[in-house]
Amino acid sequence: MQSLTAAQYFFVYNAFSFTFATMAAATVFLWLGRSQVGRAYRTALTISGLVTAIAAYHYWRIFESWGAAFEVRDGIVTVTGLAFNDAYRYVDWLLTVPLLLIELVLVMRLSRSETFTKATRLGLAAALMIVLGYPGEIADDNGTRALWGTLSTIPFLYIVYELFVGLGDAIKRQPVEARGLVKTARWITFASWGFYPIVYMVPYTSFSGAATETALQIGYTVADIVAKAGLGVLIYMIAVRKSEIEYGEAEPVAMRGQRPVPEV
Amino acid sequence: MQSLTAAQYFFVYNAFSFTFATMAAATVFLWLGRSQVGRAYRTALTISGLVTAIAAYHYWRIFESWGAAFEVRDGIVTVTGLAFNDAYRYVDWLLTVPLLLIELVLVMRLSRSETFTKATRLGLAAALMIVLGYPGEIADDNGTRALWGTLSTIPFLYIVYELFVGLGDAIKRQPVEARGLVKTARWITFASWGFYPIVYMVPYTSFSGAATETALQIGYTVADIVAKAGLGVLIYMIAVRKSEIEYGEAEPVAMRGQRPVPEV
Numbered sequence: 001m002q003s004l005t006a007a008q009y010f011f012v013y014n015a016f017s018f019t020f021a022t023m024a025a026a027t028v029f030l031w032l033g034r035s036q037v038g039r040a041y042r043t044a045l046t047i048s049g050l051v052t053a054i055a056a057y058h059y060w061r062i063f064e065s066w067g068a069a070f071e072v073r074d075g076i077v078t079v080t081g082l083a084f085n086d087a088y089r090y091v092d093w094l095l096t097v098p099l100l101l102i103e104l105v106l107v108m109r110l111s112r113s114e115t116f117t118k119a120t121r122l123g124l125a126a127a128l129m130i131v132l133g134y135p136g137e138i139a140d141d142n143g144t145r146a147l148w149g150t151l152s153t154i155p156f157l158y159i160v161y162e163l164f165v166g167l168g169d170a171i172k173r174q175p176v177e178a179r180g181l182v183k184t185a186r187w188i189t190f191a192s193w194g195f196y197p198i199v200y201m202v203p204y205t206s207f208s209g210a211a212t213e214t215a216l217q218i219g220y221t222v223a224d225i226v227a228k229a230g231l232g233v234l235i236y237m238i239a240v241r242k243s244e245i246e247y248g249e250a251e252p253v254a255m256r257g258q259r260p261v262p263e264v
Numbered sequence: 265m266q267s268l269t270a271a272q273y274f275f276v277y278n279a280f281s282f283t284f285a286t287m288a289a290a291t292v293f294l295w296l297g298r299s300q301v302g303r304a305y306r307t308a309l310t311i312s313g314l315v316t317a318i319a320a321y322h323y324w325r326i327f328e329s330w331g332a333a334f335e336v337r338d339g340i341v342t343v344t345g346l347a348f349n350d351a352y353r354y355v356d357w358l359l360t361v362p363l364l365l366i367e368l369v370l371v372m373r374l375s376r377s378e379t380f381t382k383a384t385r386l387g388l389a390a391a392l393m394i395v396l397g398y399p400g401e402i403a404d405d406n407g408t409r410a411l412w413g414t415l416s417t418i419p420f421l422y423i424v425y426e427l428f429v430g431l432g433d434a435i436k437r438q439p440v441e442a443r444g445l446v447k448t449a450r451w452i453t454f455a456s457w458g459f460y461p462i463v464y465m466v467p468y469t470s471f472s473g474a475a476t477e478t479a480l481q482i483g484y485t486v487a488d489i490v491a492k493a494g495l496g497v498l499i500y501m502i503a504v505r506k507s508e509i510e511y512g513e514a515e516p517v518a519m520r521g522q523r524p525v526p527e528v
Contacts, residue, residue, distance in 0.1 A: 007402075010351060018355045019322050025314045025359065032295065032310045036303060073345040 004077045008214040009070055015221045016063035024227035025057035033236050038247040041239035044106035048232040051096045051103065055228050058092035061085075087222060090137065093130045098123035100231060101159065104185055107235050108170050109242065118170075122162055129155040133200065142204055149200055156197070160190060178241045185234045192227035195219065268341045272478040273334055279485045280327040287320035290493035297500050302511040305503035309371035312496040315360045315367065319492050322356035325349075354401065357394045362387035362496060365423070370451055371502050372434050382434075386426055393419040397464065406468055413464055420461070424454060442505045449498045456491035459468060459483065 030049035034042045039202055062085070069084035070077050101122035129152050136148030163186050174182050199219050202212060294313035298306045326349070333348035334341050365386040369379055393416050400412030427450050438446050463483050466476060 006347070010347075014349070014351050014355050017325065017352065018358065021318050021355070021359060023323070025318055028317065029310060030313060032298065033307075035298075036306060050419075072347055075347070117347065 003079070004070065004210045004214070006072055006075045006077055008210055009072055009077045012214055012217045013063070013066060015218055016059055016066060019221050019225060020056055020059040020063060022225055022229050023059055026052040026232050027056060030232050030236060033239075036243075037236075037239040038243035039126070039244055040109055040246070041107060044103050044235055044239055047099050047103040047106060048235045051099045051228050052232055054095050054099075055092060055224060058088045059224075062088045082135055087138075090130060090134050094127060096228065098126040100189065100227065101126050103231070103235055105167075107185075107238050107242075108167070108174065108182065109258050110170055114170070118162070118166070120157060125155040125158050127161070129159070145200075145203060149197070153197070156193070163190060167236045175242060175245050177245060178238050181234060181238045181241065185231060185238065186232050188226060188234065192230070195223040199223075243244065267343070268334065268474045268478070270336055270339045270341055272340050273336055276478055276481045277327070277330060279482055280323055280330060283485050283489060284320055284327060286489055287316045287323060290316040290496050291320060294496050294500060297503075300507075301500075301503040302507035304373055304510070305371060305507055308367050308499055308503055310346060310372060311363050311367040312499045315363045315398070315492050316496055318360050318363075319356060319488060322352045323488075326352045330491060351398075351402075354398050358391060360492065361390040361394055364453065364491065365390055366404070367495075367499055368453065369431075371449075371499050371506075372431070372438065372446065375436055378434070382426070382430070386423060389419040389422050389426070389491055393423070398465040401464070409464075409467060413461070417461070421456070434490050439506060439509050441509060442502050445498060445502045445505065449495060449502065452490060452495050452498065456487050459487040463487075 027049045030045050034045045037045060041218055058072045065083075065088065068082045069080060072078075072081050102119045105119045105122065109115075110118065132152035132155070134148070136145040136152070139145045139148070163222065167186070171179060171182055171186070199216055202216060291313045294309050294316065298309045303311060329347075329349045329352065332346045333344060335344050336342075366383045369386065370383045373379075374382065394418035395421070396412055398412075400409040400416070403412070431450070435443060435446055435450070463480050466480060469519045
């Protein structure tokens, strides 16, 4: 790779550190939030926090790997010869992408059988999408890359179909106060995921070198933050809102018509 | 940079270590405190603890980076050539400064729509302020620094306006027992934040060299402790006080008019 400037190196370095902190913070937020939602929504928050926790772990690793691959001394970047292990991303996605779809299904609180069917189908399709993309990612020639990339698109299109058609009815059954948020969650999933194939196709173009590498790393990082931490916060908001509707107001005793606090 | 004395090096080194310990301790205090406040105030404490947790992480990193940038042997400080990555501060602020404003809004317990509007506006303005400041921070010439610094002041002034005018009504609606504390929290936010632009402007002056660098690092560190851990403790006090009013007394039976403790 054409050598990075110190500014490019540190931009990626700081973005990785930032993302670790964001994912770790989102994890704690989601897990502490479990006590603020009804029982039916706790698993959705557990899973949402797992996604960000797994991502935090992988960003820690990616950060370490980036730091080990380069040395910056007196403002000059040199490669150390150690590989920058970008495969952490695929390993991460293999775990988190199915879980992301499962958290979305769980927060909708469908019937048990519907939850099971949708979560299984979407989860498997997501895993298949990642597995099929990987041989293309590590291929040296664009032909192989395009072949696996195209195969990987098939489960992706199936997921999009399930999100917008399969789950359409279920979304109409969501309480009106939460429906908008659920739709936003679906859109965030679709839009942030749409970014990954764009990045995947960059090597087809004539773009290459340090600037492209920097842009790719930053791009994946932003997409990960939106798709994981951003979606997590939305899932939390949906869970809180639906809990209030289904489990009753969270209002304290003293505020309900100012009834006296009972003597203990 | 003009070389540091060993005393300067260790002053900063120990200040970073101290701040890590303070932020980590504040985090545990705030998260454990969640069980002592009413449900409506738990998110405020979750977020306050996230701010100090994120700061603890970054002080750990800054501490490590400071240690790697210099070597002290037999009382002589030499530079290793590895960069001291001061950008951790900006990365930290990008996450924590919006959250600080959100914790302040949350503890006021406004209506849902008002909470959402204020938190979004203030959070975005805060992020914008940090993003606009950064190009100036890394610029080599004072002209560029002044340009971005001035642009960054626009969202800052908007935040000040929102805190003192926009939230003025909401503060008047706070229970009288908590109003003073909320006002103090607002002032602490304003006063501690006011310190950062002063530090930002130091390179405009003829001050430079090791003494200035030491003063800047200590200054940012003190401001961070006040703005994050200090504000966090205030938020906790407000949450406890308001919980007592809204959720009923937290006083133990034995203290209410000295009634006898029942035999177990």
